[in-house]
Amino acid sequence: MACVDQIEVFGGARLAGEVRVAGAKNSALKLMAAALLAPGRSVITNVPRITDIAIMAEVLSRLGCTVDFVDDGDGSAPVREVVIDVPERPGTEADYDLVRRLRASIAVLGPLLARCGYVRVAHPGGDAIGSRGLDMHVAGLARMGADITGEHGFVIASAAGGLRGATIWLDFPSVGATENLLMAAVLAKGVTEIDNAAREPEIVDICDMLTAMGARIEGAGTSTLRIEGVPALRPVTHAAIGDRIVAGTWAYGAAMTRGDVTVTGIDPGFLDVALDKLITAGCDVHKEQNSFRVRMDARPRSVDVVTLPYPGFATDLLPMAIGLASVSEGASLITENIFDGRFMFVNEMARLGADIKTDGHHAVVRGRERLSGAPVRATDIRAGAGLVIAGLCAEGVTQVGHVHHIDRGYPNFVADLRALGVEVRRVAGPEEIDY
Numbered sequence: 001m002a003c004v005d006q007i008e009v010f011g012g013a014r015l016a017g018e019v020r021v022a023g024a025k026n027s028a029l030k031l032m033a034a035a036l037l038a039p040g041r042s043v044i045t046n047v048p049r050i051t052d053i054a055i056m057a058e059v060l061s062r063l064g065c066t067v068d069f070v071d072d073g074d075g076s077a078p079v080r081e082v083v084i085d086v087p088e089r090p091g092t093e094a095d096y097d098l099v100r101r102l103r104a105s106i107a108v109l110g111p112l113l114a115r116c117g118y119v120r121v122a123h124p125g126g127d128a129i130g131s132r133g134l135d136m137h138v139a140g141l142a143r144m145g146a147d148i149t150g151e152h153g154f155v156i157a158s159a160a161g162g163l164r165g166a167t168i169w170l171d172f173p174s175v176g177a178t179e180n181l182l183m184a185a186v187l188a189k190g191v192t193e194i195d196n197a198a199r200e201p202e203i204v205d206i207c208d209m210l211t212a213m214g215a216r217i218e219g220a221g222t223s224t225l226r227i228e229g230v231p232a233l234r235p236v237t238h239a240a241i242g243d244r245i246v247a248g249t250w251a252y253g254a255a256m257t258r259g260d261v262t263v264t265g266i267d268p269g270f271l272d273v274a275l276d277k278l279i280t281a282g283c284d285v286h287k288e289q290n291s292f293r294v295r296m297d298a299r300p301r302s303v304d305v306v307t308l309p310y311p312g313f314a315t316d317l318l319p320m321a322i323g324l325a326s327v328s329e330g331a332s333l334i335t336e337n338i339f340d341g342r343f344m345f346v347n348e349m350a351r352l353g354a355d356i357k358t359d360g361h362h363a364v365v366r367g368r369e370r371l372s373g374a375p376v377r378a379t380d381i382r383a384g385a386g387l388v389i390a391g392l393c394a395e396g397v398t399q400v401g402h403v404h405h406i407d408r409g410y411p412n413f414v415a416d417l418r419a420l421g422v423e424v425r426r427v428a429g430p431e432e433i434d435y
Contacts, residue, residue: 006401006429007414009391011373013422015259021247021266022048022079023240025409026104027202030179031209031240032056033107035084036063037115037183038213040235044082047240049411051404053082055102060084062098063091063108078411086235090115096122096153106176109137109157110184113146118158123150136177140168144181144188165190165229173198173223173309179206185227186215194225200310201241201270209238242266245316245382246410247292248274250420252320253389254294255283256327261294261420268292273313277303277321281328302330302367307337318342319386325365326354327393334363345383348376352387352394370395377401381409388413392422401429 023046033056035042047053057067070081092112099105099122112119123134134155138148141157143166148157165188170177178198183206185192197203199221207220213236216228247266254261255278268275268287275285275292281300286293302325307315315338325332326349336342343363346356353372357364373396378384384406391398400406403426406413417424 004401004429005403005426006399007388007403008425008427009388009398010423011392011394011396011398013257013392015253015257015261015420017420018262018264019250019416019420020264021243022046022411024202024243025050025052027205028053028240029056029104030107030202030206031238032060032082032084033111034183034206034209036086036090036108036111037187038233038235039086039088041083041085042235043237045237045239046079047082048243049078049080050408052102052104052408055098056105057082059094059098059105059108062095065090092116092119094121099124107179109155110180113141113157113159114163114184114187117160117162120154120156123153123155136170136174137180140177140181141184143168144184144192163188165192167193168195170194170196175200175203178203182206182225182227185229186210186233188229190229192227197223197225198309199223201244205241209236212236212238244270245314247271248317249320249385249389251275251278251294252324253392255281255296255300256324256389257392258296258298262291264291266290273311274317277305281324300324300328302328302332304333306335315339315342316382319345319383320389322349322356322363322365323386323390326367326371326390328367331364331366334365336361345379348379348387349390351376352390352398372396373398375399375401378403378405381405385410
């Protein structure tokens with residue numbers, strides 16, 4: 001038997017106030033991997049206090065790095081610094097017991113191959129939101145001269161003579177593949193061009209850090225990256241950008257609860273499409289340089305949403321889009337184009353009374369005035385947060401189980417909810433049978 005925490009949220013609350021987002025999980029994790037490219041002491045600031053960061057720190061520690069966290073005040077702040085001291089010769093194997101818990105740890109593949117000429121990384125795990133193969137990572141590194149094989153659940157790559165520049169076309173603008181190939185290319189001999197590259201702000205953030213380390217990169221934020229390899233890089237201090245998915249969660253929560261929330265610590269330009277959908281739904285959205293405000297006075301209008309690679313609507317905000325549609329006037333068509341398992345949490349929304357019908361990668365959601373509180377369980381990071389926010393629009397109490405998923409992406413989630421006026425608590429859940 002195992003006991004897991006749950007979040008109990010009392011419905012009927014209106015989110016109101018100000019909340020600051022920490023650094024982006026999807027940026028900070030990869031910045032930590034990028035530190036492997038230079039021996040010495042790199043410092044990454046504005047890092048969120050979440051379990052995924054702790055796992056990545058352990059991955060780096062087992063590779064021979066010294067990893068220290070520097071906290072402000074009493075150590076409870078949602079952000080902190082990570083100091084990574086990288087040895088001249090880091091280890092080359094990332095074990096299964098850690099990699100299976102954090103898919104982002106595959107990001108050590110490119111840096112270690114570039115620095116050491118050899119790497120053995122367990123095939124990653126991560127959220128259960130659909131197939132996310134490594135084919136594009138492998139194909140791109142092979143074009144750069146790597147010999148790659150797989151055995152016993154490990155990806156093994158070697159390049160005894162070093163990597164060399166190449167022209168690489170990605171079949172899909174994969175964030176993970178773009179990151180791995182980018183970090184490998186900065187130390188390769190010659191010029192590497194990555195076409196159909198991912199354009200996410202987190203990619204630009206990595207490019208900014210690598211450039212500060214001495215890399216030569218052109219085209220950050222566009223679909224074509226041109227990287228001229230250099231012999232060596234130097235350690236740096238770099239601040240992670242704000243988390244646009246956490247910011248979007250609060251924005252959609254404000255819309256769903258007819259609230260008034262100001263979100264700081266984020267460039268609102270990262271959320272142009274998502275915020276535009278809220279405007280269409282009837283929200284008043286005001287943007288500043290490093291913040292935005294969402295105010296909603298009436299029931300939202302239905303809005304159709306299609307997830308696409310950046311700058312399109314982020315797949316990580318799909319649970320929030322479905323939550324909004326569940327309480328809007330009319331019917332919404334939600335289309336998921338990135339992960340084939342993203343709709344796994346729809347059954348949990350149905351337990352809250354949401355009217356959702358799925359067909360392949362489409363979902364038709366017919367809005368209701370109120371949902372109904374019920375016990376549900378988080379299936380991944382964003383679904384967990386989305387269920388808690390949906391619980392605010394439900395009559396009675398909603399218990400969201402398996403909230404360790406939420407811990408992976410949202411620092412101080414319960415505290416932030418309370419600061420925004422929510423009656424919420426985190427408690428030990430009932431024991432569950434281990435199979």
